[in-house]
Amino acid sequence: MKDDNIYHEKISSRRTEAVFVALTTLFLLLLVWRVKTAGWEFLSILFLIFFGIFLFYSLNYRTLIIRLTPDSLKLTFGIFTWTMPMEGIGSCRLDNPPPVKKYGGAGIHFIFVDGRYRASFNFLEYPRVVIALRKKGRVRDISFSTRRPDEVLRLLREVIAAHASV
Numbered sequence: 001m002k003d004d005n006i007y008h009e010k011i012s013s014r015r016t017e018a019v020f021v022a023l024t025t026l027f028l029l030l031l032v033w034r035v036k037t038a039g040w041e042f043l044s045i046l047f048l049i050f051f052g053i054f055l056f057y058s059l060n061y062r063t064l065i066i067r068l069t070p071d072s073l074k075l076t077f078g079i080f081t082w083t084m085p086m087e088g089i090g091s092c093r094l095d096n097p098p099p100v101k102k103y104g105g106a107g108i109h110f111i112f113v114d115g116r117y118r119a120s121f122n123f124l125e126y127p128r129v130v131i132a133l134r135k136k137g138r139v140r141d142i143s144f145s146t147r148r149p150d151e152v153l154r155l156l157r158e159v160i161a162a163h164a165s166v
Contacts, residue, residue, distance in 0.1 A: 004071075011146065016125075027054055089160055092131045092160070106124050128146070
């Protein structure tokens with residue numbers, strides 16, 4: 001199989017992983033404590049749910065893979081993949097959302113920024129690129145973390161321009 005990658009990056013965050021593992025451990029300990037002291041009741045089940053959520057986060061949101069080809073941009077975070085055909089991308093720029101939205105969490109988020117619904121694939125400590133989608137669906141923008149935003153933006157703009165001239 002031919003490798004047609006223009007850009008490929010794998011990024012991870014020890015800080016993000018540490019937070020998710022700490023929260024997983026906290027809710028596991030709270031679950032064990034609550035089951036021992038009160039048995040299986042509402043709070044025990046709530047702790048079990050939060051333990052399960054953070055265990056999933058700890059396993060799933062370890063590595064973000066960015067793959068740019070002449071035809072698409074693909075973002076993969078664990079079991080979730082979002083593929084954008086290049087003809088569906090309108091523009092791209094460095095992302096600078098308000099602090100509460102920028103630092104509101106790691107992983108995959110769906111948020112409103114400047115009145116536009118956005119899917120965000122991110123780690124907290126890396127810069128982000130945001131892509132405006134052409135199609136009129138619910139999600140209008142996609143943002144993602146990268147260690148090399150200038151290079152990603154340059155390559156994306158080149159591929160977008162090549163598709164616009166076709």
